[in-house]
Amino acid sequence: MAGLSSPFGGSDTGDLYDGYDEFVPEHIPEPGSNLDGHRLLTGDEHVAFHRLTRDLFEERGVYDMTFNYNLARLNLDTRHESAGFRYAEDSDDSAVLWAEFTPTTAFCPQSHTLIIGAFRAWNGLSDRHEYDLVRVRLxxxxxxxxxxxxxxxxxxxxxxxxxxxxxxxDTDGEPVGDDGLGSGQSPF
Structure with a gap:
């Protein structure tokens, strides 16, 4: 039975996505220079942290509006094999995790918003994982x-x-200041 057509190609049957319980190195970005010298998470370690990432992003609303899905799903999207997150434990402090985000294009206009949302989800809900800090880099x-x-x-x-x-x-609890997004307030 064929699935419904998606505006971004393929169907809604999930045949274009790896599972959250799979580690498919060919479908995720190569680690970049931000992760050099740190212990890269692979296999079950990557899968476990990425499954948690999906839950945290869902709770905080970290969604890629171009593809209309939780940003964690980008790692599983076989149409964008060089995009998504890679993770590594800090070489000097195992309580620190590095997360490097590779967007789908070099000019992705959402990268700034998405990566700040990711930072706030991981660190704002840090009681849900074993790391004291998740350092996020683009x-x-x-x-x-x-x-x-x-x-x-x-x-x-x-x-x-x-x-x-x-x-x-401010003193009334209203957000103030510029988050770098140009709006003065963050959506996350």
Missing amino acids: SEMHHQHETINERLEGLEAEFLETGSVAPPS
Whole structure:
């Protein structure tokens, strides 16, 4: 029985996606320079953390609006074999995980929003995994990786100082300040 046609090709039967319980190296990005020197998660370790990622992204609403799915599903989408997340434990501190995001294109306009959402999901719900900090970086293939990674370093410093991923708030609890998205507030 044929599935319904998708606006992005294929069908809705799931035949274009690997399972969340599968580690298929050919369908995920090669680790980039952000992960150099760290212990790469592969096999069951990658699968376990990525399954948790799916749940955290669902809870926090980290969705790729181009493909209309939870961003974690990008790792499973066989149409974008060089896009998604790779993970590595820090070589000096096993309580720190590195997550590198490779978008589908070098000019992906959602990369900034998606990666900040990912940072906030992993670190805002850190009681759900074994890491004290998830350092998130954008792959060097993206044309704005330096600027976006600098913003992530700033968010990381704020998180380490405050223990919170929430945007700064005024005395009434309303978010204030610029999150780097140009809107003054983050959607996450």
